[in-house]
Amino acid sequence: MLGSQLIIRTLHRLGVRTIFSLSGNQIMPLYDACIDSGIRIVHVRHEAAAVYMADAWAQMTGELGVAMLTAGPGLTNGLAPLYSALQAESPVLLISGDSSVAEDGKGAFQELDQVAITRAMTKLSLRPMSVAELHPALDRAVGQALAPRRGPVHLALPFDLLTAETGLQELPPAALQPIAPFATGALDRLAALLHAAQRPLVLAGPGAARWHARAACRQLEEAQDLRVIPMESPRGLKDPSLGALAAVIPDADLIVLAGKCLDFTLGFGGAAALGGQARVVVIDPDAAMLERAQRLLGERLALAVQGDAIAALSALRAAQPLAARAAWRARVDEALRYRGKPEPATSAGAALGPRVLCETVQAFLASAPDPVVVCDGGEFGQWAQAYCSAPVRIINGMSGAIGAGVCYAIAAKIARPGATVLVLMGDGTAGFHLMELDTAVREQAPFIAVIGNDLRWNAEHLIQLRSYGPQRLIGCELSPTARYDEVASALGGAGFAADDAQSLGAALARAADSGLPACINVSMAGEAAPVFNASGPSAGGH
Numbered sequence: 001m002l003g004s005q006l007i008i009r010t011l012h013r014l015g016v017r018t019i020f021s022l023s024g025n026q027i028m029p030l031y032d033a034c035i036d037s038g039i040r041i042v043h044v045r046h047e048a049a050a051v052y053m054a055d056a057w058a059q060m061t062g063e064l065g066v067a068m069l070t071a072g073p074g075l076t077n078g079l080a081p082l083y084s085a086l087q088a089e090s091p092v093l094l095i096s097g098d099s100s101v102a103e104d105g106k107g108a109f110q111e112l113d114q115v116a117i118t119r120a121m122t123k124l125s126l127r128p129m130s131v132a133e134l135h136p137a138l139d140r141a142v143g144q145a146l147a148p149r150r151g152p153v154h155l156a157l158p159f160d161l162l163t164a165e166t167g168l169q170e171l172p173p174a175a176l177q178p179i180a181p182f183a184t185g186a187l188d189r190l191a192a193l194l195h196a197a198q199r200p201l202v203l204a205g206p207g208a209a210r211w212h213a214r215a216a217c218r219q220l221e222e223a224q225d226l227r228v229i230p231m232e233s234p235r236g237l238k239d240p241s242l243g244a245l246a247a248v249i250p251d252a253d254l255i256v257l258a259g260k261c262l263d264f265t266l267g268f269g270g271a272a273a274l275g276g277q278a279r280v281v282v283i284d285p286d287a288a289m290l291e292r293a294q295r296l297l298g299e300r301l302a303l304a305v306q307g308d309a310i311a312a313l314s315a316l317r318a319a320q321p322l323a324a325r326a327a328w329r330a331r332v333d334e335a336l337r338y339r340g341k342p343e344p345a346t347s348a349g350a351a352l353g354p355r356v357l358c359e360t361v362q363a364f365l366a367s368a369p370d371p372v373v374v375c376d377g378g379e380f381g382q383w384a385q386a387y388c389s390a391p392v393r394i395i396n397g398m399s400g401a402i403g404a405g406v407c408y409a410i411a412a413k414i415a416r417p418g419a420t421v422l423v424l425m426g427d428g429t430a431g432f433h434l435m436e437l438d439t440a441v442r443e444q445a446p447f448i449a450v451i452g453n454d455l456r457w458n459a460e461h462l463i464q465l466r467s468y469g470p471q472r473l474i475g476c477e478l479s480p481t482a483r484y485d486e487v488a489s490a491l492g493g494a495g496f497a498a499d500d501a502q503s504l505g506a507a508l509a510r511a512a513d514s515g516l517p518a519c520i521n522v523s524m525a526g527e528a529a530p531v532f533n534a535s536g537p538s539a540g541g542h
Contacts, residue, residue: 001165001166001167001168001169002029002033002162002163002164002165002166003029003131003134003157003161003162003163003164003165003166004029004030004032004033004162004163005033005036005037006134006135006166006168006171007030007033007095007134007138007157007162008030008033008034008037008039009033009037009171010135010138010139010171011037011039011066011138012037012038012039013171013174014064014142014174015063015064016039016063016064016066017038017039017040018039018040018042018057018066018414018415019034019039019040019041019042019066019067019068020041020042020044020049020050020051020053020054020057020065020066020067020068020411021041021042021043021044021050021067021068021069022043022044022045022046022047022049022050022069022070022074023043023070024069024070024071024074024097025070025071025097025109025159026070026071026096026097026098026099026110026157026159026162027068027069027070027095027096027097027157029159029162029163030068030095030097030157030162041068042410042411042414042439042443043439043442044407044436044439045433045435045436045438045439046077046433046435046436047069047070047074047075047077047078048077048078048080048081048407048433049406049407049433049436049439050067050068050069050078051067051069051078051081051082051085051092051094052081052084052404052407052408052411052433053065053067053407053408053410053411053414054066054067054085054090054092054093054094054411055081055084055085055088055090055092055152055404055408055411056374056394056404056407056408056409056410056411056412056415057411057414057415058085058090058091058092058150059088059090059210059394060211060372060392060394060411060412060415060416061415062210062211062212063091064091064092064093064142064145064146065085065090065091065092065093065411066092066093066095067092067093067094067095068094068095068096069094069095069096069097070096070097070110071096071097071098071099071110071112071114072109072110072112073110074096074097075096075112075114075117075118075156076112076117078094078096079117079118079121080401081401081404081407082094082118082121082122082152082154083121083399083401084396084397084399084401084404085151085152086121086122086123086151086152086399087206087397087398087399088206088232088397088398088399089149089150089151089205089206089207090150090151090152091145091146091150091151091152092145092151092152092153093141093142093145093152093153093154093155094118094122094152094153094154094155095154095155095157096114096154096155096156096157097156097157097159097162098112098114098127098156098157098158098159099111099112099158099159100158100159100160100161101129101130101158101160101161102160103160114127114154114156115127115154115156118154121152122151122152122153122154123144123145123151123152123153124140124141124144124145124153124154125153125154125155125156126140126141126153126154126155126156127155127156127157127158128155128157128158128161129158130161131161131164131165131166131167134157134161134166135171135172136175137155138155139174139175140175141153141154141155143175143177146177147177147285148207148259148285148307148308148309148310148311149205149207149259149284149285149286150207180285180306180307181307182305182306182307182311182312182315183305183306183307186303186305186306186307187305187312187315187316189303190256190281190283190303190305190312190316191316193254193279193281193302193303194224194254194256194316197253197254198253198325198328199251199252199253199254199325199328200224200226200252200253200254200255200256200325201226201227201229201249201252201254201255201256201278201332202220202226202227202228202229202255202256202258202313203229203231203255203256203257203258203260203266204217204228204229204230204231204258204259204260204309204313205230205231205232205258205259205260205261205309206230206231206232206397206398207230207259207309207310208228208230208258208259208309208310209230209232209393211392213310216310216313216314217230217310217313219314220313220314220316223316224316224325225324225325225326225329226325226328226329226332227329227332227333227336228258228313229242229245229336231260231265232395232397232398233265233385233395233397233398234264234265234397234398234399234400235265235382236264236265236266236267236273237249237265237266237267237273238531239382239385240382240383240385240386240529240530240531240532241385241386241389242336243335243336243337243338243339243532244335244336244338244532244533245332245335245336246273246533247335247533248331248332248335249273249274249275249278250271250274250275250276250277250278251275252275252278253277253278253279254278254279254280254281254302255274255278255279255280255281256280256281256282256283257280257281257282257283257284257293258283258309258310258312258313259283259284259285259308259309259310261284261289261292262282262289262292262293262296262297265398268296269293269296269297269300278300279300279301279302280293280297280300280301280302281301281302281303281304281305282297282301282303282304282305283305283307283309283312283313284304284305284306284307284309285306285307285308285309286306287306290304290306338532339386339387339530339532340530340532350525351499351523351524351525352498352499352500352501352504352522352523352524352525353524353525353527354379354380354383354452354524354525354527355383355386355387355530356501357383357450357452357501357504357522357524358383358384358386358387358388358424359387360501360504360505360508361384361387361388361422361424361450361504361508362387362388362389363505364422364505364508364509364512365388365389365390365420365422368420368422368512369418369419369420370391370416370418370419370420371390371391371392371419371420371422372390372391372392372393372394372412372413372416372419372420372421372422373388373389373390373392373393373394373422373423373424374393374394374395374405374408374409374412374421374422374423374424374425375388375393375394375395375396375405375423375424375425376395376396376402376403376404376405376408376423376424376425376426376429377396377402377405377424377425377426377428377429377452378402378426378428378429378457378458378459378460378529379426379458379459379462379526379527379528379529380424380425380426380429380452380454380458380524381395381396381402381424381425381426381429381529382529382530383452383527383529383530384424384425384452386530386532388424392412392416392419394408394412402425402426402428402429402432403429403431403432403433404432404433405423405424405425405429405430405433405449406423406425406430406432406433406434406436406437406440406449407433407436408423409421409422409423409440409447409449410436410439410440410443410445410447412447413440413445413446413447414443414445420448420512421447421448422447422448422449422450423447423448423449423450424450424452425449425450425451425452426451426452426453426454426458427451427452427453427454427455427456427478427482427484428456428457428458428478430449430451430484434484434487434519435491437449437487437488437491437492437493437517437519438491438492440493440517441491441492441493441516441517445517446514446515446516446517446518447517447518448508448511448512448518448519448520449488449517449518449519449520450504450508450520450522451484451519451520451521451522452522452524453482453484453521453522453523453524454524454525454526455477455478455479455480455526456476456477456478456526457475457476457478458476458526458527458528459529460475460476461473461476461526462528464476483495483497483521484519484521485497485519485520485521487519488517488518488519491517492516492517493516493517493518493519494510494511494514494516494517494518494519495518495519495520495521496510496511496518496519496520496521497520497521497522497523498520498521498522498523499522499523504520504522507520508520
């Protein structure tokens with residue numbers, strides 16, 4: 001068995017059936033091994049797209065997402081989405097080809113210290129130095145990717161190890177990953193605090209937004225008559241999809257951070273964000289996060305528990321609450337639903353507003369079979385998060401990166417072929433990976449892309465307008481002649497244009513009926529992202 005066969009057969013044993021990749025010299029042995037193992041390679045147009053797709057696959061399925069890139073610039077092209085996967089807590093295995101161990105230090109083709117580059121963006125980054133290290137390194141990397149807190153790992157595979165004989169006829173036994181127990185009494189103390197709280201609130205990390213964690217969250221909500229609120233946006237408590245939640249948080253008497261990092265999205269734990277009265281509990285697998293909580297919260301930290309937050313929440317289902325919480329839960333739910341006053345009808349000749357655009361899309365999603373919504377972009381991405389929802393949602397996440405929407409949509413459709421997958425993105429965002437429509441055509445992965453086209457990088461435009469004035473706008477305008485819908489048609493998909501709610505509704509129906517990857521270019525007014533409070537939406541910063 002060759003080293004390349006050892007890697008691919010092990011992945012197959014782990015349940016991997018799809019790898020996202022762009023071909024290159026140093027990974028050709030792995031490509032060849034995929035043929036015999038029956039692993040599908042989704043071949044993309046840019047390396048970053050492969051990592052974004054692996055991220056979306058992990059979010060959609062709860063499984064390991066695998067991306068495979070070649071060495072040198074192949075690897076470095078995939079770095080930005082690796083950071084996004086880290087922030088999204090997605091279990092992604094990035095495999096990269098590498099120059100041969102035997103040529104280390106000799107100036108080999110694309111020789112690069114890959115591990116040093118990826119270490120800061122992964123839970124673990126390894127480069128095996130011998131054939132005997134291949135399988136242990138892969139086992140260790142996969143174990144780390146799937147262990148709490150989930151996240152990406154990187155394995156750099158030297159070419160000479162992939163082409164060398166391992167001397168093995170069968171795969172070595174899989175390593176067993178130990179499960180770290182909770183500290184004695186920690187869950188009892190946590191249950192006691194939750195039992196006594198009258199107005200508790202559980203703020204969870206991005207992992208709680210995934211389907212495989214939802215059952216545990218729902219069961220805790222029903223048993224404890226409270227809300228578990230996943231947070232996966234860099235706008236934190238100003239995330240438009242959370243409505244006016246920020247307004248009720250100061251009235252909570254217990255806030256549980258269940259895998260939610262205490263960081264800028266929570267105002268670093270200050271009273272302005274979390275209120276000055278609530279006691280705070282932190283459940284986190286990382287000791288560094290517990291130390292940060294102690295440092296930032298001081299005496300307000302009631303309890304710090306090291307361990308998997310979802311497992312801890314699951315264990316709390318049996319604890320009976322001391323007080324009735326129906327009124328508090330109803331208040332929280334009302335805040336989460338709040339979206340301000342209805343927008344007046346658009347007058348004839350006026351540009352379509354982003355809220356009406358998103359409400360039109362939501363009406364389509366409400367009747368679509370098995371809808372999946374992807375939200376990507378700056379200001380328009382926030383409108384999409386506020387007004388578009390589905391049982392499965394992927395957003396551009398805690399990293400604040402934009403541009404992955406098309407990639408996320410393709411992976412979502414491949415993971416769930418029967419779903420109606422729709423991505424909303426701005427015209428600036430569309431420029432990153434629009435060529436991946438070709439990948440969608442080749443892979444027979446039809447989805448609908450709705451591009452809100454306001455002819456500019458609107459987030460930066462608004463910052464300049466606010467900070468420097470209308471006479472000092474620079475570098476934000478986009479071309480009025482760009483026809484994103486025609487790009488889709490030219491690549492073998494379907495393209496449509498719309499400029500009002502009626503034409504958008506018709507285009508959505510035609511796109512769904514086309515059976516092709518489709519792009520709808522929607523002329524839209526550029527407006528600041530909504531921030532919801534007691535008096536309605538107001539402009540918010542990027």
